[in-house]
Amino acid sequence: MTTTLSDTAGTFEIAGKKIARLGFGAMRLTGLGVWGEPDDRPECVRVVRRAVELGVQLIDTADSYGPYVSEEIIREAIHPYPGDVLIATKAGLTRNGPDMLRTDEGLVRLGPAAWPPVGRPEYLRQQALMSLRRLGLDHIDLLQLHRVDPKVPLEDQVGELKRLQDEGKVLAIGLSQVTVGQIERARAIAEISTVQNRYNLTDRSSADVLEYCTRHGIGFIPWAPVAAGELARPGGPVDRIAAAHDARPSHVALSWLLARSKVVLPIPGTSKVTHLEDNLAAATLRLSDAETDELTAAA
Structure with missing residues (x-):
């Protein structure tokens, strides 16, 4: 019997689809600073196709990646979409240029200033409708509020996603970079299927959000999942554990996340195809309880 990614990574259900818990984030299918065309578009198309071949069933993108480029590449690569693949996209951020520049001194990150939030209901609707067009879909499996716009009541932002859901244009609703309090306010308006917050070996600031999602059966999508920072230094815990398993530090980081909770995705x-294949190999790594506890305590 062939072992699938669902077998090794486990599964989680969103919008009626049972998907492998190790997915693919499509932000890097763009140019420098998540802006414009990638250096090698044919390779990016191959990445998406290879991901599906290897059993990836969750592909996460956003209209602001490029902008638009990531969604267009996904459609080029795998449309018409396999029935077991869930396409997740996001609305709520705009772009005013790349978030990283190449200078004589090296790469300079511009940060959140390059991603202004706009949560007006009419704009969220426009973003969703345009994503439907670019992706070639009649409904979005999972539409996530990319950021909460502090200038617009959260209830108005989530309320518009709920209206899109009621119209059949969206199947499931998610949030991104939110607090427990914001999740609870959103859940008073609509069922929240997922939360996407930054969380990894070096950044546990959303630990309370993960605990809340675990308790309520809400999918938790950690972005920047392979970051290991100083924990991956030579002789450090990540380096040591990786060596013991003949694995890479990124495998350890991803395996630790999968072990944190059954809702983690x-x-x-x-x-790059080679990097994709390497990342997905993390699903076969099984850390011992002692190794998991050591990494958890190492932050």
Whole structure:
């Protein structure tokens, strides 16, 4: 019997689809600073196709990736979509240029200033409708509010996603970079299927959100999942554990996340097929309880 990614990573259900818990994040299918065309578009197309071949069933993107480029590449790569693949996209952020620049001194990150939030209901609707068009869909499996716009009541933002859901244009609703309090306010308006917050070996600031999602059966999508920072230094815990398993530090980081909770859905991203294949190998790594506890205590 062939072992699938669902077998090794486990599964989680969203919008009626049971999907492998290790997905693919499509932010890197773009140019430098998540802006414009990638350096090698044919390779990016191959990445998406290979991901599906290897059993990936959750592909996460956003209209602001490029903008638009990531969604267009996904459609080029795998449309018409396999029935077991869930396409997740996001609305609520705009772009005013790349978030990283190449200078004589090296790469300079511009940060959140390059991603202004806009949560007006009419704009969220426009983003969703345009994503439907670009992706070639009649409904979005999972539409996530990319960021909460502080200038617009959260209830208005989630309320518009709920209206899109009621119209059949969206099957499931998610949130991104939110607090427990914001999740509870959103859940008073609509069923929340997923939360996507930054969480990894070096950044546990959303631990309370993960605990809440675990308790309520809400999918938790950790972005920047392979970050290990100082924990991956030579002789450090990640380096040591990776060596013991003949694995890479990124495998350890992803395996630790998968072990944190059955609702965790990591979405490592890349623009290279070889890197994709390497990331997905993490699903076969099984850390011992002692190794998991050591990594958890190491932050």
